Amino acid sequence: MRPTDEQEELRAAVRQLLARQPGPDAWGPLTGQIGAAGLAVPEEYGGAGCGPLEVHVVMEELGRALAPVPYLGSAVLTTQALLACGDTAPLPALAQGTAVGALAWAENGSWEPAAVRATACRTPDGDWRLTGVKDHVLDGADADLLVVAARTDAGVSLFRVPVDGPGVRRESLVPMDATRPQARVVLDGATGRLLGADGDGGRVLARVRDLGCLALAAEQVGAAERCLELTVAHARERVQFGRPIGSFQAVKHRLADAYVRVEAARSIALGAAHAAAAGAPDLPRFAAAAKSACSEAFSAVAGETIQLHGGIGITWEHDAHRYFKRAHGSAQLLGTPAEHRRRLADALELVPLVK
Template sequence: MNTPDPTETEEAKALRDAVRGLLAKRSDVRTAMASPLGYDDKLWSTLCEQIGVAALAIPEEFGGVGATMAEVCVVQQELGRALTPSPMLGSAALATQALLATGNEEACGRLLPGIAAGGGIATLAWTGEDGHWSPERVPCTATGSTVDGQAHYVLDADIADVVLVVAGTPDGVGLFEAAPDAAGLRRYQVPTMDPTRRLGVIEFSGTPAERLDRGAYPLARVRDLVLVALAAEQAGAAGRALDLTVEYTKQRHQFGRPIGGFQALKHRMADVYVHVEAARSALYAAIVAALDGDPEFPADAATARLVCSEAFRHAAAEMIQLHGGIAITWEHDAHLYFKRAHGSSCLLGR
């Protein structure tokens, strides 16, 4: 596969350098995941104010910068590379795309500027307890102007300022907005395998909500776009897991030589390298399809999601194996990559 890399323009490179430089100086994964918000709000504010990461996917008329999926994926790769907890995926990607897909200019004009500035965190309640993110199967239903149901695996559920919910109606699936403190709405964080990703449950019981779409809501398109953003995060994390492993095998000596010089370990790292490069190619193909409006985009997005998930799981598993005993300690980051790999492989699943 010889797909040109749409994230290697001069603008994209500058964006990558800016995000990577800031994360290298400021990102502290363990402190962030132990904080009340589950992320470093000061770092997030800096990313939004100085670089504009939350505004990338938002059109200029709604307070954004009107960038493309390529720029969003550049940021996602860097956040994944550093395992930085942030509202980027849930708020700036998933909820933002859900709002834009409504075509509701009033709602977009009211909600998106706050999301773009990073001061408002939005969340989207979509899937049920089975974790099936399907446009046809949603756990919530709307009757008139009220919503009932229980949504699971909701990103930043308990801290969001804007609560959106996908609900079934007599004329199909629609997108609704509920006030965070609305009557009959209950939300709470739940323990997860991946401590770097905050998930929760939102319960609706006769909760007042306003429908935002005008019918024929393109939920499948929303999912496909966010699948690509998630795949970018996975590809970035997989590449970093490989880099850290290679670096360690050059430093660790056994029998008077670096362990990275042993043929068996070279083969294993080469296998991971091939897998990571395949993931990047699948990701780039999906980005190009999204930018070009290719009718094959849904298939390309699903392919990127699958290949990037597999590559990240492979890289994280080999990271633990080739680091040896140190990798199974809490102090080492290998287990965080491993948990993120398996947690993200279940997110947005069909």
């Protein structure tokens, strides 16, 4: 599972760019110079025609830098939803980064397609009217394109809703992780255009969740790796009782445990990305395992970063608290580790035992 030369070049380019232009300003060159937003978009729609492995590389680097850019919500969730629905018209703008998309899906903290309660009713003139409340909409307050999951008589379906249309209200939230903007979207009879087949939204969202979990797992690995680097550097520099604290056996053991967690998470995230690239039929199992394992690994390593930095680890001047907040925030996105372990257990129960 060694990366190709092209993937290593992509990694180096993204890392250098994020070092030169940290923060939200990185989005323009990230999309314009590197073409990151269009990596998973087919070439006929203005993208690069790459796949999950290239997205994995980018997400790892974004995680290392805690880059506050709309890559996950726009280039992964929204783009994959549109591809799965066959709605290709917005793809060129999303691939070029000139438009940002948001997928309004979660309700009451749940990312299960079956938990969608927002409704879509067809009017006598053939329009669709959507009513409901969506939470945890990534970059939803500033998005140019809004895709909404709602329930019709045929089941869960997806709709494209004008962001500033009548009956649409977007409210910026104050999340624990300030580097990942979220919004609440309130729909009150908003007009929407059906994407794909009526009732096909459950299948689409299941696919999007799997690919989103792979991307999020890669981000968690990159961030956990950076946490470990910061902590090892601090352990070498911080002197206590006349010695660097990294020379104490107890600290060595904790750093070694963190290293094992990072490398184990890297293996499972990369393995899941390779499975997706190969079109593995059991991708949901890979995705559930990767999201669960990487969420818990990142949370544990970020916690050690706080502990081993001591008092400075909880100050605003140090980045440790930012990684800690990202760890706990990302663990909730697209389902908690416990929820994904439940998905994994359910999938394993369906596998016939070999006698």
